[in-house]
Amino acid sequence: MTTTLPVAAAFQHEYIPTSPPPADIRPSPVTWARKNLFSSPFSCLLTVCFTGLAVWLVSQFLSFALINAVWSGDSEVCRANPNGACWSFIRAKLNYLQYGAYPATERWRVDLTQVIGAILIAWLLWRNAPRRNTAALLFFGVYPIVGFALLRGVEAIGLPVIDAMLWGGMMITLLMSVVGIVFSLPLGVVLALGRRSELPIVKAVCVFYIEVVRGVPFITVLFMANFMMPLFVPEALTPDRLLRPMIGTALFSAAYMAEVVRAGLQAIPRGQYEGAQALGVGYFTMMRLNILPQALTIVIPGIVSTFIGLFKDTTLVAIVGIADFLRAVEAARIDPNWAGPTISSTGYLFAAIIYWFFCFGMSRYSQSVERHLARGHKS
């Protein structure tokens, strides 16, 4: 790479002609299969056995979920068919699974909130999108207010107030997750920085918080948020029964997030701090522009794991009486009108597919971010 040195010109370059690799190592499906699947009698045996097993499992799944499934018709058709999923049950219950007991005439408000949220999130996550700062401002500043007004309702602008008791289904799961994700990351970063701080009291407080929260089961946190907080906090200051578990979720995940972020901070060599300090860059600027971008990039897999964990942990809010998506599936499944041999399996399969869809989406997005950020990081 010393192109600037005149010495380079003194060398005579004579290129060795390229020669293609021999046929038996050239990449082709046949050589790949021979090398990876049929390299020895034992691996031939394994390949055959596991291919058989995989084909059998996939065919079982497809026959239940697609081939023998009931796509339309009422509960009678489903009862008559014990071999396939009953998708018409999901279709009939879809509104309930999405909105819980939210009044049917007001459900457009939920849809609107979710559409706005989806657009803003897509805008934020799409790397080449123009004016992402505006998106961030709208999402973090304006959207929470608009969302609250739309979902809960404000009498003054003609939106009847819908009590949080009636909210349920997917809207609760999404609400809990988005609030949890949005608050747990910044809070986790602050806790991680605090834990590595040289100020003894700041450090002690952060360590205490992280260790206490991580040492307590999530369900305990939810119970405390729901049943104990009203005992200590005056009635007027007690937040909404939906807000309490939401805060609990965010605070709980933040402790885990803090440890993930701390791992990233510890991976940054001391020279990076010194490089910034020697230029006179202050602590907060250094953290924001030099250290955190690198540390967070390193721990993206851990951060996304925590997000995925949080998303699935929202199912636990059911125990404090909030009808999240899984709870709605549960309630729909035991409806006597739809009693049938495959109703429960269909409900759980649907829930699994939906949860998997969201979690896999997060995972894929994080991988693309990792690939994007990996450019040029060698030293």
Next chain:
Amino acid sequence: MFNKSKLSPVISPENDRETAVELHGVNKWYGAFHVLKDLSLSVRSGERVVVCGPSGSGKSTMIRCINRLEEHQRGRIVVNGTELTADLRNIDSIRGNAGMVFQHFNLFPHLTVLENCTLAPIWVKKMRKREAESVAREYLRRVRIEDKAGSYPGQLSGGQQQRAAIARALCMNPKVMLFDEPTSALDPEMVKEVLDTMKSLAAEGMTMLCVTHEMGFAREVADRVVFMDRGEIVEAATPAGFFTNPRSERAQQFLRQILK
């Protein structure tokens, strides 16, 4: 190598006689280990001082005390008339006026070379982005890597990275440049390009305090060579005097070893 440029001269004539860096009886301990013992040293503006000595002699620690990457426990350090105390404002002003070049470059790998150079001017000196970029490009041109402005440090050779680090330090328009073994981590064929950059910086009149094992550089560029051993300044002399006629036994031994 450096063309005359529109940038302000590195040293203005009126502060030519000023003392740039002054150490008075500086002491430092790591636990029970006494790393720096009663160091006293004074570097005038425009002077080039090379610090050498065996490994573990405290050279790097001394130079890192000057911009407070390490804290000294006793004694006084005055840089450009500002004394280093626990006062954060003093530390920031000293760091803004003393550029540092590290053995391992310490470039920010997630930023391009240009962004590395403009970060401190924009966020510390509150310079406008466009202005900071034009200053940065000028310094990158001077260290001859202007074509790498858009590259990431990981895409550069070691010599190019170190020159980028020098440009980054110069962008803050420092009054003193501190070099902490700038060529020790480089492949042999890249040492020269970095030393050439440093020589031209010296030719411009920059005050330089340089820890290095490059004795050729010391002989050619330094006004004074400071020899350190076991935390003490054993000898300080002109290069001619030091290399041809070292007074102390320890310096003689050191020179025998490194000059074969």
